[in-house]
Amino acid sequence: MADFTKTTEQSSRYEALENMPVSVLLANINNEDKTVPLAVGKALPQIEALVSQIVSRMRNGGRLFYIGAGTSGRLGIVDASECPPTFGVPFDLVNGIIAGGDTAIRRAVENAEDDQQQAWIDLQNADISANDTVIGIAASGTTPYVIGGLDKCNEHGILTGAITCNSGSPVALAAKFPVEVVVGPEFVTGSSRMKAGTAQKLVLNMISTATMIQLGRVKGNKMVDMQLSNNKLVDRGVRMIMDEIPVSYEEASEMLVKFGSVRKAVEHYDPKRLEL
Structure with a gap:
């Protein structure tokens, strides 16, 4: 050396x-x-x-x-x-x-x-x-x-x-x-x-x-699998859902609570609201 x-x-x-x-x-x-x-x-x-x-x-x-x-x-x-x-x-x-x-x-x-x-x-x-x-x-x-x-x-x-x-x-x-x-x-x-x-x-x-x-942990440019560990991240998750599918803030919030992640909420979206 x-x-x-x-x-x-x-x-x-x-x-x-x-x-x-x-x-x-x-x-x-x-x-x-x-x-x-x-x-x-x-x-x-x-x-x-x-x-x-x-x-x-x-x-x-x-x-x-x-x-x-x-x-x-x-x-x-x-x-x-x-x-x-x-x-x-x-x-x-x-x-x-x-x-x-x-x-x-x-x-x-x-x-x-x-x-x-x-x-x-x-x-x-x-x-x-x-x-x-x-x-x-x-x-x-x-x-x-x-x-x-x-x-x-x-x-x-x-x-x-x-x-x-x-x-x-x-x-x-x-x-x-x-x-x-x-x-x-x-x-x-x-x-x-x-x-x-x-x-x-x-x-x-x-x-x-x-x-x-x-490894598929980002969709588009979004952190769709992020952990929802505080209010800021929950709000970010809700807005990510709204960017992907035509729902209101309240509907996106309900979906996020129900499915636990942005990815799952978007994947389970049903335009007829059958999932909700």
């Missing part, structure tokens, strides 16, 4: 940040952030290849796991936790695992990311199988927890992917389907929660959303 350079650790393009007015700080951060979608765009072929593999395995009963440490691990957990309410899928279909366990979601756990064996232990505790996909998330591309987990998955015939922000990193080399989004130096040197974190979030959004659409 002599030719491997961590661009995420290179010195910021900006100097004397403490002397900048707030307006200049914000403008410069914004200018750096604008480069992130362009970097993600260059990785679209890699993302497509990974999503295609995930969809194929999920259609055969497989699940998706994200493993990571620190910010990367937290981003995986955020994406995984949003899939059940957004797409109505089981809570164990998409899983986020962070080095150090749930404690590390809120507070850093010392040396957790340096344990090369723990990710495989964590995955085994989740009953990982050969039908599943494991994506290692590591901005630096060098996190031992992630590398160790991917290596073990490869040994056991489990499909591996990665999301990293350095080219040619150990994490990318360990994954069968790596996604490399090279965003360059951070505004604050080495603070990879910034551009690198944004890039990882964008890629995670793409992976989970494209996968769920391919």
